[in-house]
Amino acid sequence: MTDASPIDLPYDALLLLSFGGPEGPDDVMPFLENVTRGRGIPRERLEAVAEHYLHFGGRSPINDQNKELLAQLRVELDARGLAGLPLLWGNRNWEPYVTDVLREAHEAGARRVLTVFTSAYSSYSSCRQYREDLGKALQALAEEGRSLEVDKIRHYFNHPAFTDVNAQAVAAALEELPEPARAGARVVFVTHSVPDAMNDVSGPPAAGGGAYVRQHLDVAAEVARRAGERAGRELAWDLVYCSRSGPPTQPWLEPDVNDHLRELHAAGVPGVVVAPIGFVSDHMEVKFDLDTEAAETAEEIGLPFARAATVGAHAQFVAGLVDLVEERAAEARGGSPARPATGALGASHTVCPVDCCRNLRAQVPAATGEDYRAPAVARG
Numbered sequence: 001m002t003d004a005s006p007i008d009l010p011y012d013a014l015l016l017l018s019f020g021g022p023e024g025p026d027d028v029m030p031f032l033e034n035v036t037r038g039r040g041i042p043r044e045r046l047e048a049v050a051e052h053y054l055h056f057g058g059r060s061p062i063n064d065q066n067k068e069l070l071a072q073l074r075v076e077l078d079a080r081g082l083a084g085l086p087l088l089w090g091n092r093n094w095e096p097y098v099t100d101v102l103r104e105a106h107e108a109g110a111r112r113v114l115t116v117f118t119s120a121y122s123s124y125s126s127c128r129q130y131r132e133d134l135g136k137a138l139q140a141l142a143e144e145g146r147s148l149e150v151d152k153i154r155h156y157f158n159h160p161a162f163t164d165v166n167a168q169a170v171a172a173a174l175e176e177l178p179e180p181a182r183a184g185a186r187v188v189f190v191t192h193s194v195p196d197a198m199n200d201v202s203g204p205p206a207a208g209g210g211a212y213v214r215q216h217l218d219v220a221a222e223v224a225r226r227a228g229e230r231a232g233r234e235l236a237w238d239l240v241y242c243s244r245s246g247p248p249t250q251p252w253l254e255p256d257v258n259d260h261l262r263e264l265h266a267a268g269v270p271g272v273v274v275a276p277i278g279f280v281s282d283h284m285e286v287k288f289d290l291d292t293e294a295a296e297t298a299e300e301i302g303l304p305f306a307r308a309a310t311v312g313a314h315a316q317f318v319a320g321l322v323d324l325v326e327e328r329a330a331e332a333r334g335g336s337p338a339r340p341a342t343g344a345l346g347a348s349h350t351v352c353p354v355d356c357c358r359n360l361r362a363q364v365p366a367a368t369g370e371d372y373r374a375p376a377v378a379r380g
Ligand SMILES: CC1=C(CCC(=O)O)c2cc3nc(cc4[nH]c(cc5[nH]c(cc1n2)c(C)c5CCC(=O)O)c(CCC(=O)O)c4C)C(CCC(=O)O)=C3C
Pocket: 019, 020, 021, 022, 032, 035, 036, 039, 041, 045, 046, 049, 060, 061, 062, 118, 119, 120, 123, 125, 126, 192, 193, 194, 195, 243, 244, 245, 246, 278, 279, 282, 283, 284, 285
């Protein structure tokens, strides 16, 4: 904004855009109402999820994890000569709200902001909804006479930093299993379930949909391969789901992690590493659905269980994010930087194409997309 950074980025600030979470018991219901407004989630499910938060003192772990990620991003940016680049944090569903953060940035002089989402994959919930909330923020600011341009880094599910740090975590979790469970242990990759219909329209329409599952399968295969290299043997794996929340009549991605652990046990699998590749840090889904519920299932059936760490604020992951910031900046300047990616899918698009991860309920302008038109700015 005022300090020019020694490396010339075409951006005035970097924004970490996240989900947000409650800070105490009184925040829990208002937070859940923010998250589920207009989403048709049954009341019973909301009450059950409120209990999960209250079980942890009404506080989501996500905010502290984001603060840690911000601290590490700051260290990495400074080390690369980007000490002058302001680093901001805003959320979709709780304070600090993204609209307020962008307003402050605008007041401080920012006009072009690069965003990093705390979500690695394509789907309405994991990408487009963030883009729509950015769109709503830009609309609100335009009505105040403030104009801002916003870009995002590409999806990082298959960036080598993400897959490699996950592979290290799987290899480390394997070591935690007691012998003889370790030798025949299976890797159970877990992500957030979404409605089948949401997966069906995920990703660029030209790719035929299904990107959410396809991307997770690609990451799982690559992480298992890399972890297997570290462990010195091939690792068998599956992809399963947690945190289903819609009405029972609506099909969501399955199997559920708990059902799957029972099946593996019945089939004679001697132990499992549960690897939450769908989450970038130990969110409530990880703390409750995996560390509490799935761990209890495993205990009940006598299945040795180790949970692999999420990438969190791991230095190698953070360096990968800053690589992606530099890559996006180079593209914004019209260059053609290297775009490293692991697995079979290739590097993801930089700018989401028209109807990418379509919203099945409404047409809402989604920022950072090919078809996004900045709202008209009111004259102050
Ligand atoms: C794909 C996906 C991610 C991963 C991508 C990403 O990270 O963004 C994610 C992340 C998160 N989801 C979170 C919390 C919640 N998600 C809910 C509801 C839903 N999530 C969905 C999908 C996803 N969600 C969906 C399809 C619904 C149904 C309602 C709807 O169609 O929108 C509900 C309502 C209650 C319930 O139904 O469970 C809550 C409270 C938190 C915060 C956790 C914390 O506090 O640590 C985080 C990081």
